[in-house]
Amino acid sequence: MSAITLKKMINTYGMLLILVLLFLSLSVTIDGFLSSRTIFSIIEQVSMFGIIAIGVTLAIITRD
Incomplete structure (x- = not known):
């Protein structure tokens, strides 16, 4: 994957990726989340x- 394509994907889906990572990390660390x-x-x-x-x-x- 070229740098331009990766940068474009991060610009497009970056906030969604951050939201998913935050949700997954909280699900693992907090009981009942x-x-x-x-x-x-x-x-x-x-x-x-x-x-x-x-x-x-x-x-x-x-x-x-």
């Missing part, structure tokens, strides 16, 4: 930011 209750709690807390991000994206797209 991989439970469904914890996962639903994380999704519930992040959903507010997702809704706000959708609204901001629509505002940016429709600016005149």
